[in-house]
Amino acid sequence: MIRLSGRLVCMSEDERRAVLAHRAAHEAATRAEAGCIAFRIDDTDDPLIFDVTESFRDRAAFDAHQARTRDSAWFAATRSILRDFRVEELRD
Structure with missing residues (x-):
């Protein structure tokens, strides 16, 4: 399993509005992907x-x-937002 955790850090209200405008569609599209176990932006x-x-x-x-994601409306709108993520590969 691959697990990513971290934060999106907006530097302005415009960046925050971009997250809010695109979050629901991005979450739904990601959750529908084959192999997605969980996905949340809180x-x-x-x-x-x-x-x-x-x-x-x-x-x-x-x-x-x-x-x-790289070809999505989400990424086009949020590409400049700082991403502070950690990716872990978990083995059984």
């Missing part, structure tokens, strides 16, 4: 920071997600 106490957690069945599913 608010935090700081309105400019969002917690991100995602889990995929294996490296191939995670890589497919990354490729799809």
Whole structure:
């Protein structure tokens, strides 16, 4: 299993609005991907920071997600937002 956890750190209200405008569609598209176990983008106490957690069945599913995301409206709108992520590969 591949697990990603971390934060999206917005530097402006415009970046925050981009996350809010595209979050629901991005979450739904990701959850529908083959191999997606879980995917969440959650608010935090700081309105400019969002917690991100995602889990995929294996490296191939995670890589497919990354490729799809790069061609998405989500990425076009949020590409400049700081991503502070940690990716772990968990073995049985």
